[in-house]
Amino acid sequence: MTRPTDSPALDVWRDPALPTDDRVDHLLGRMTLEEKAAQLRGLWVGADDSGTGVAPHQHDMVEEPPVWEEAIADGLGQLTRPFGTAPVDPAVGARSLARSQREVAAANRFGIPAQVHEECLAGFTTWKATVYPVPPAWGAAFDPDLVERMAAQIGAGMRRVGVHQGLAPVLDVARDLRWGRTEETIGEDPYLVGTIAGAYVRGLESSGVVATLKHFVGYSASRAGRNLAPVPVGPRELADVLLPPFEMALRHGGARSVMHSYTDNDGVPAAADRGLLTGLLRDTWGFEGTVVADYFGVSFLRTLHRVAESEARAAALALTAGVDVELPTLHCYGAPLVAAVRAGEIPESLVDRAVRRVLRQKCELGLLDPDWDPEAGGTAAEKGGVDLDPAPQRDLARRLAEESVVLLANDGVLPLSTGGTIAVVGPNADTAEAMLGCYSFPSHVGVAHPGLPLGVEIPTLVESLRAELPDTGIVHARGCGVDDGDTSGIAEAVALARGAQVCVVVLGDRAGLFGRGTSGEGCDATDLRLPGAQRDLVAAVAATGTPVVLVQLGGRPYALDGLSDRVAAVVQAFFPGEEGGPAVAGVLSGRVNPSGRMPFGLPRDPGGQPSTYLGPPLAGRSEVSSVDPTPLFAFGHGMSYTDFSWSCPALNGAAQRPDEAAPEVATDGEVAVACTVRNDGPVAGTEVVQLYLSDPVAAVTRPVRRLIGYARVDLEPGDERTVEFTVHADLAAYTGPDLRRIVDPGDLELSLAASSADPGFLFRIRLRGPVREVGHTRRLLTESRILREPVRAS
Numbered sequence: 001m002t003r004p005t006d007s008p009a010l011d012v013w014r015d016p017a018l019p020t021d022d023r024v025d026h027l028l029g030r031m032t033l034e035e036k037a038a039q040l041r042g043l044w045v046g047a048d049d050s051g052t053g054v055a056p057h058q059h060d061m062v063e064e065p066p067v068w069e070e071a072i073a074d075g076l077g078q079l080t081r082p083f084g085t086a087p088v089d090p091a092v093g094a095r096s097l098a099r100s101q102r103e104v105a106a107a108n109r110f111g112i113p114a115q116v117h118e119e120c121l122a123g124f125t126t127w128k129a130t131v132y133p134v135p136p137a138w139g140a141a142f143d144p145d146l147v148e149r150m151a152a153q154i155g156a157g158m159r160r161v162g163v164h165q166g167l168a169p170v171l172d173v174a175r176d177l178r179w180g181r182t183e184e185t186i187g188e189d190p191y192l193v194g195t196i197a198g199a200y201v202r203g204l205e206s207s208g209v210v211a212t213l214k215h216f217v218g219y220s221a222s223r224a225g226r227n228l229a230p231v232p233v234g235p236r237e238l239a240d241v242l243l244p245p246f247e248m249a250l251r252h253g254g255a256r257s258v259m260h261s262y263t264d265n266d267g268v269p270a271a272a273d274r275g276l277l278t279g280l281l282r283d284t285w286g287f288e289g290t291v292v293a294d295y296f297g298v299s300f301l302r303t304l305h306r307v308a309e310s311e312a313r314a315a316a317l318a319l320t321a322g323v324d325v326e327l328p329t330l331h332c333y334g335a336p337l338v339a340a341v342r343a344g345e346i347p348e349s350l351v352d353r354a355v356r357r358v359l360r361q362k363c364e365l366g367l368l369d370p371d372w373d374p375e376a377g378g379t380a381a382e383k384g385g386v387d388l389d390p391a392p393q394r395d396l397a398r399r400l401a402e403e404s405v406v407l408l409a410n411d412g413v414l415p416l417s418t419g420g421t422i423a424v425v426g427p428n429a430d431t432a433e434a435m436l437g438c439y440s441f442p443s444h445v446g447v448a449h450p451g452l453p454l455g456v457e458i459p460t461l462v463e464s465l466r467a468e469l470p471d472t473g474i475v476h477a478r479g480c481g482v483d484d485g486d487t488s489g490i491a492e493a494v495a496l497a498r499g500a501q502v503c504v505v506v507l508g509d510r511a512g513l514f515g516r517g518t519s520g521e522g523c524d525a526t527d528l529r530l531p532g533a534q535r536d537l538v539a540a541v542a543a544t545g546t547p548v549v550l551v552q553l554g555g556r557p558y559a560l561d562g563l564s565d566r567v568a569a570v571v572q573a574f575f576p577g578e579e580g581g582p583a584v585a586g587v588l589s590g591r592v593n594p595s596g597r598m599p600f601g602l603p604r605d606p607g608g609q610p611s612t613y614l615g616p617p618l619a620g621r622s623e624v625s626s627v628d629p630t631p632l633f634a635f636g637h638g639m640s641y642t643d644f645s646w647s648c649p650a651l652n653g654a655a656q657r658p659d660e661a662a663p664e665v666a667t668d669g670e671v672a673v674a675c676t677v678r679n680d681g682p683v684a685g686t687e688v689v690q691l692y693l694s695d696p697v698a699a700v701t702r703p704v705r706r707l708i709g710y711a712r713v714d715l716e717p718g719d720e721r722t723v724e725f726t727v728h729a730d731l732a733a734y735t736g737p738d739l740r741r742i743v744d745p746g747d748l749e750l751s752l753a754a755s756s757a758d759p760g761f762l763f764r765i766r767l768r769g770p771v772r773e774v775g776h777t778r779r780l781l782t783e784s785r786i787l788r789e790p791v792r793a794s
Helices: 008-014 020-028 033-038 090-107 135-141 144-160 180-184 190-206 235-242 244-253 274-284 297-303 311-321 335-342 348-364 391-404 461-468 490-498 534-542 580-589
Strands: 042-044 078-080 115-118 210-216 257-260 290-292 406-410 421-425 473-477 502-508 548-554 569-574 644-651 664-666 670-679 685-694 706-715 720-728 741-743 746-753 761-768 783-787
Touching: 008 020, 020 348, 033 335, 033 348, 078 090, 115 210, 115 348, 135 144, 135 180, 135 190, 135 391, 135 569, 144 190, 144 391, 190 210, 190 235, 190 244, 190 706, 210 244, 210 274, 210 290, 235 244, 257 274, 274 311, 290 348, 297 311, 311 335, 311 348, 335 348, 391 569, 391 580, 421 461, 421 490, 461 473, 461 502, 461 580, 473 490, 490 534, 502 534, 534 548, 548 580, 569 580, 644 761, 670 685, 670 706, 670 746, 670 761, 685 720, 706 720, 706 783, 720 746
Parallel strands: 042 078, 078 115, 210 257, 257 290, 421 473, 421 502, 502 548, 548 569, 664 761
Antiparallel strands: 406 569, 644 670, 670 720, 685 706, 685 746, 720 783, 746 761
């Protein structure tokens, strides 16, 4: 398309044959201050159902929206959520977005379009798009390859309708399960979070969509698990627990964007932390992409954190720290920024620095090329349809959901027998919303539009069980609500349970925003009791003597509070998405052999939090406290319908006798540990072999155990495989007393185990040599191999 220019020389920056930096420098040198500032801000828009244009209409979180023509007169950095703000058919949205992009390009002298971003945490957050399981389900699956495939599918759909950037994944390590956004975290272990999130990043970036890591950093470590609350985190916890997933996702995923956290860390808001956003992220880690603000995060420096007295000062703090783009809409980086630069209060060089990063990314995306076409990825929209929920995506959503279901306990009642009658009761038994997380479109936006169809097919668990067990009578009663406290329906549920061979009680959460649910952003909990009258329902049904299968569908694990001994089986699924009903039903029927493992510990006591398994000895049960934080089910725990046996433990290819001296390994060396896993049962199954590291004596207190590797092993009945891990000494690194990350000599223990609480196979080694300081180039991953034959000593 043709674009307005003020000189033929301006064509230089549109030449794809030139180096990107040369193109950007040529363009930047010709831009006015106003044109530069326009590239540093977003505009919150929504697709018009008529298909005739896009105009800002996000009224509930911003002031009166600006006039569209005035807002884009000098250009525009980003368009905010044109598909994820209000319901719009994907084809209509693609046409509207293309028209809007033409207007943006035509309005500025250089014809630069906007970069378009959307949420995509559990799928592309738009109407009629596939709804995948939430991140804790990714963690429960322990399957990075499958998560990578999911993210690639999500990204392909986004690019097809004109979206360039996805605000995902979340790399916050869960620290307190009361936090409402636990449902957005992958788990409580940084290695699991980093490897799974890195896979998501690779998938999204492979589709041409910019992945945005969030929230950098500390958000999940807030005091009392409250959303957007102070974070009293120390530098060691920051370095050894909260930062490593971001390192993994940047180095091994290739993310091109980072979103700062809302919180302050020990009094310093992340949005104003130059040491974090520039010193660490860019100067040390070498990040070259864009840093974008979490929504209203720059303004919050004035209104919430109170470290800025004006919008201009907030802009100065954020820009100096390294925040390149203000989202979601123009505010501090608009007129206040321009006025402050003209007054000499903000160096224009800071503006140039941020604009250069923004233009470089737009150049990488092809938005500055002469053949750029706003409809390049969305021609199908002009032909009448865009299917964002095709069969292959539903199949992948089902597989991930199936892999993520965790069988926590089973006295033999599962799989369910066919025939007879099964009572299915509970608030989440017959509702589609029980499958959906806070950032799914129906829960995030659709709930504000009563009568709006879900947009995709989402079978409930009752419907799925009836399809799964056609020869079995399935009777249903709700019993109680998720959190309304009404017990009037419990009697009906009890009556159904008395007349059934088994009673499946389906409990858990309802996702929502800011108190409108029991899980989700701003839906924090004071403790980990089951919400509402759900515990009363379970207790009443269990008292009938009918075997009870307890199924939790939600965003966090709840303490069973004395119920575990009164039920026959416990199943945990984390908001498993549109195919979650068939997936859970398949596990209950036995069609699916469960292979999920807990990405968090499931607490024994509702008040025994906050606690994760990553504690030093004093964090566990002791004689000096009456509170026992030991979880009921540990991180990594999960059962199967088959039996696995482990044998042939090997260290560097040989068995290690209990009485022999630990072999020595250099502080920059590596060691291999292995074992053989056999399926001794009657059905195919998957074992998840986990590798843990313990440092018995260190310069600072260390976790009793921490995950440093894992592998899924698929086995047919009677089959066996050998799993081998190659561990570099860098995986033993920690932050010492002087805040240097070191590998020091001494004893280490490596364990191949089925969970963080399983003793497993123990291997002792001794690191020898000098204390070695390691930095951001250290090894972050443990290599794994699955072999048919046992490992032999070389």
